[in-house]
Amino acid sequence: MFDFDRLTIDDVSRYYGRRRALSHVSLTLHPGQLVALLGPNGAGKSTLLGVVATLIRPSVGSIHYGDHSDKEASAGLRAQIGFLSHDLQLYAELTARENLELFAGLYGLEDPASRATEALDRSGLGSRADEVVEGYSRGMCQRLALERALIHDPRLVLLDEPFTGLDETSAQVLTNRLRCLKDAKRIVLLATHDLDVADGLVDRSVILKRGRMVELDGGSGPLRERYRAALREEGSLPMPDKS
């Protein structure tokens, strides 16, 4: 089964005519790392996640999953990627259980029904598993969507603002889940606006502004302060440190 031990984003740029969505982004991630992707709206976070997920082709540069490049992107590679976009990618007319069973089936998992039940228990949605998703609150949808994205236990986890609309409890549940993913040696790339929650979790932070990337120093102090400081220094950005 296809697996990889690091993710390398190699000088990736994505242009739409004159608009630069991404510009010379380079980053390497290892298993057990959780990297936060920060930045204002429209900075290119979703685009970067889309490129890493093989849904968008870079205009320049490449992504390497272990030794395999994105040019050879295959179905096997997608089996190791879990992608949760900002819109939750759920079918509102189906129940939670049906949504999960569908994706378990699409990912070729044995016994989709029991995998779905496990996921429902993990997310605490077991009691409402057979209601249609249309009736769920935002927080419940988010929990379900996360389970959908992780149901096949992928190596690489890409999350686009998963904390949006979550209440305190749900956010805590998500944080714990992310910690488990780190412990399980998954590679997690997380785009978020929620700097306080991300603070305890992240190993590294990277800011995108107008498609360009800057790495935050792993210095002391809360993430929020370092983020603001980095944005203030816009004019004289240090060169990103390719680790």
Added chain:
Amino acid sequence: MANFFKIAWLVTRKDIRVETRSWEMVSTTLFFATSCVLVFSFAFVREGRPIEGAAAGIVWIAVAFSGTLALGRAFERERYQDAMRGLLMAPVERAAIFLGKLLAIVLLMAVVEAVIVLFVTFTFRAPLFRFPGYLVALLATGTIGFATVGTLFAAMLLRTRSRGVLLPILLYPVTFPVLIAGVGGTVALLQSEPNLDLVRFWTALLVLFDAVFLTLALWTFEPVMTE
């Protein structure tokens, strides 16, 4: 290989399931199709008698118009909540997703066409059921051809501005051969002395069209859906 068809079937089954929750697409498309036929009735029925040979054309126009509506609606569902990208992430050849959606559309259109044919038979007094086998073959091959091109175009326009009006603009010219063949065959069937050789010819042409364009669509689905 078996996985490919399994995934396609999962997608189709999902569409059927989603539809059976609300029946929205079936009911609205059926209503639209019958309205379409009625509009043509007012245009082509004079003094209580339908114009000669109008029935065949009306069946296929109703199929084309209601098919376009259904296609737009089917993919709106995938657009909502970015569901299509969730499907595209599945670890299978992406063309399987296309096939699943195609099957679902064809099933829907089969239901709608059954009603259209019945309705036209009554309002236009057209002997459409004289040779049911030939009629079904024509409608099936024509629908598959129309739906193949339509599903690909609707999927490809998913993230496009002005997709509502662009779909018919792209779809109709490319499917003119399907409509010509379908109408031609149906006319030949409805003649007072039906020309079955001609019906067979048009059906064969449709089969060829379906084979070529299904292959093309399966081939181009992935490149066209990757941004």
Added chain:
Amino acid sequence: MMAMSTRTFGGLLCVAGAMFITAPILIASAPYESTMGLVQKIFYFHVPSWIAMFLAVFICGFSSAVYLFKEKPAADRLAVAAAELAVLFGLMGLVTGPLWAIKAWGVWWQWDARLTMALILELIFLAYLLLRAYGGPGSEKLSAGLALFGMANVPFVYISVNVWRTIHPTTNVLPSLSSSAPGMFGPFVWCMVAFLVLFVVMLTARVRLEEQRGRLEQLYLALER
């Protein structure tokens, strides 16, 4: 063609110009066709424009396929240029056809098989241009898909329209080339070559325009760095 030097381009442009200027002389001196007289002479422009359209359709289709599967931007530039020429030469054919028809038979349009086919192809490539104009970013790939489907459609359009027309034949059918007198061959070839040279010149110019546009965009992108 992309690597054509300015001198070659200028040379071809002059050749095309010269050929078009002398064409009316040749056409006027060609023999009259037996049944239709003067009106028939439009075919010296009508048929070559149609052939040019066909050529454009196939160039667009093939380069679209290359763009879809190999993602070479040069292929997309060629496809756009070819699509515009398909629409342009198609329009020429669709204007000259009815002009001929109205003078020869008194009706503007009688669903002649070849004209109908040209109309369908014209619509497909007009749709291509509309998609590129209004489809927003990413419409290059989508229009490539359309062009490929359009090109694959050519034999089906041909067969279906032809068989459809033979069921309802009319007496007014545009004569085929083989029915023309030998004196017409020379002028016809002259006009054909003139159109082909013009086609190459226009295609090159249009591709060059796209190349410059691409370069301009790259400059903008480099500027913001």
